[in-house]
Amino acid sequence: MAKIAALSGFPEWLPAERLVEQHVIDVFREVAELHGFSGIETRAVEPLEQMLRKGEIDKEVYVLRRLHAEDDADGESSDPSRTLGLHFDLTVPLARYVLEHQNDLAFPLRRFQIQKVWRGERPQDGRFREFYQADLDVIGQDTLPGHIEAEVAVVMAEILDRLPLPAFTIHANTRRLSEGFFRSLGLEDNAAVLRSLDKLPKIGADAVRALLREEAGASEEQAEAALAFASIRTRDASFADQVRALGGNGEMVEQGIAELTAVIERVEAAVPGVVVADLSIARGLDYYTGTVFETFVTGHESLGSICSGGRYDSLASDNRHTYPGVGLSIGLSRLVSRLLSAGLAKPSRPVPTCVLVSVADEQHRGASDEAARQLRRRGIACEVAPTAAKFGKQIRYADRRGIPFIWFPGTDGVADEVKDIRSGEQVPADAATWEPPAEDRVVRILGSEAEDSAAKD
Template identity: 60%
Template sequence: MAKPTPLSGFPEWLPDGRIVEQHVLDTLRHTFELHGFAGIETRAVEPLDQLLRKGETSKEVYVLSRLQEEGLDKLDQQRADKQLGLHFDLTVPFARYVLENAGRIAFPFRRYQIQKVWRGERPQDGRFREFVQADIDIVGAGELPYHFEVEAPLVMAEALGALREIGLPPVRILVNNRRVAEGFYRGVGLEDVEGVLRQIDKLDKIGPEKVSELLVTECGATDDQAKACLALASISGSDVGVIDEVRALAESYGAVTELLETGLAELGALIAAAAVRAPGVVVADLKIARGLDYYTGSVYETVLVGHEQLGSVCSGGRYDTLASDGKNTYPGVGLSIGVSRLVSRLLSADLVQASRSVPSAVLVAVSSEEERATSDTVAAALRARDIPVEVAPSAARFGKQIKYADRRGIPFVWFPGSAGEDGVVGADQVKDIRSGDQVDADAASWAPPAEDRWPRVVPRG
């Protein structure tokens, strides 16, 4: 077989990288479950019309098709198969899941979901065509109290904070409230709220001068209105003083509205709670827009401090109309972590490492092929006590078997006892090949140090 050509955008970690990824996933899952979120998994495909409901038409959806289907001509086959696509996020499948199971789940429904998703976009640093997402959502039936919009980002802050011990950089969760932005824009006389948000969302990419021009040319704003929008977008802070700053700006432009005040009250509640539970982590940033035709209340974006160029590694917000069957509406709030993006940065920036690349803590040596059953018995006894073990692949000289363990990163080699000239079987021995220490051992009681039993993920250096 010819050497395969690499396919970009589909990450395949080496074993030590996979250990890092699994640790991240286990940590997230544990935190989510601590907060009462139940895990679910949905199918990989959804009808195309459902996939496009979220409004993110710029996303390239992978279409599902079959090369052959008996009983269909080619045109009919294409029409039938192209009605399905691979999901590009986990929110649209979750909305469908809620509608299909509304009569069997208790509301408010708290779920987490960790699965692969697919997007046909240009691969680049931190962006993949196939990647793992980890989502949490809280969905209500008919209504969802605002305090869940406070809780959701704080759960994510805790989950990401739990990864600091392995070397994850500090995170900043940037929050805004769509009611604040809409109330302010309407207060200064701008009706094209989505258009204004679309331009403000470009601030970090093209700068305030070009955004100001676009507000005038694309949204019909006056120079003074554009100046007001940019002034609002420039406000940020991690304490409730930011609320007073926004209100003062609105008063100076005569832009205080009921919608603005509602949004400020909600944003203030979130910032106040975050200051207690996650001080310095949650920051109000009035330029955050997200999901222009999708989110209706709080919106969130998360960046790694010192790695801001990577973009948001976690985002989400409040939505009111994604899940509705025409009679009942299920509003919700949720956030999604781009796990593959997070792991890729941890690995590429050499921020973390696995203590070894294989699960095995012990290699049981084989004295001879005739005595392999003895080694298998030792391995079984150790595994029964939750110690990961493998048996040497061949009965080579012990020196070669030790070198094999060293190449694999296995810290201990076990030597089964053998009969001496007097026929007496000697004690088993285990050797720490890092230090050279070798001691008598019994498979029924010996255990490696806790830090060596399983691979660990630790900060590099």
């Protein structure tokens, strides 16, 4: 065989690790469906032309060609309009899907989508070339009520709340509030102000104050007010009074306050203690047209925002319709990678199997099959020992795989027995009725707290 080497940037999990990734995907889907979101998948490829409309990404696209395309009449590789690339996100495909299928979709469309995306970036700093994104969007046809922004944030909060994460915080701001405030200060170059404030964490208040004066034309007083605005962080609607106290006023400011208040209050009602109004958030405010979200995990701020998004007024449009949306996206592989590498989540066992059914000898394999069938009928995952080795060896086999129970089918009228490999306890049991402890029935994903308490036992 040729030598086998891992490909940098293309992560691959071992079976036990995949259980954690699958759990994260399952939670996302379960919560999204509870909120009436439909799952879709789009094809992995889009015409290169369509993807290049997002100029910043053009270096990162993987282009496809058929190995022998030059030999045949198809000619894909020579006609650029037919060149296909792997999608680098799930937003470009969603826009195309919405336009392509608009006559068959009900709007507002509530859709989630969990798929791999590909970017030809240099794999470094935990950036992958192939990774899962998990997206959640509500897309309206021509109109989309403002309160959807709060609603999507609630769904995100509930998803994150059910994941085996340490404490996380969803930071929310809204374009209208920032823009309205800067306007009511007399600062008209909104983009320049946002660009300056975006640098706050990196270069500090003094440097940003200078930038505001040089780049955004702010007076000392205006710069001071902008900095004070950006320092506002509240867990409730009290940010509003602070904004007003700094001189924020006018219709736009009040609209922004109402929007952001709705977001904070609805998320707080659904998942207490996770959302914060954070008026320093500037990134994305020039792209999104309403509320914008970023999410950070306590102690893992180096991950950056694990879940971001907001409102955009036009996902797509054609001659007949415009499609505004509110969307959030989790960089799922990156998050799972951290959960695994930091020991934040692990499966309660490395395999789905709850019970290994032993085999006394090959002549009695049928009895073992029957016991396994009875257990499976009640949803208890089991496998039958691959060989009729000595029982000690079969026990070690189960132990090595992390299977918690081993089943001994009785012969000649003797009752079956089941042994808990961890405690060594062995008791008579009936395959038609035996129940494992609830915590052993299916694989559970344990967070680090659960690990701690398990370690104490």
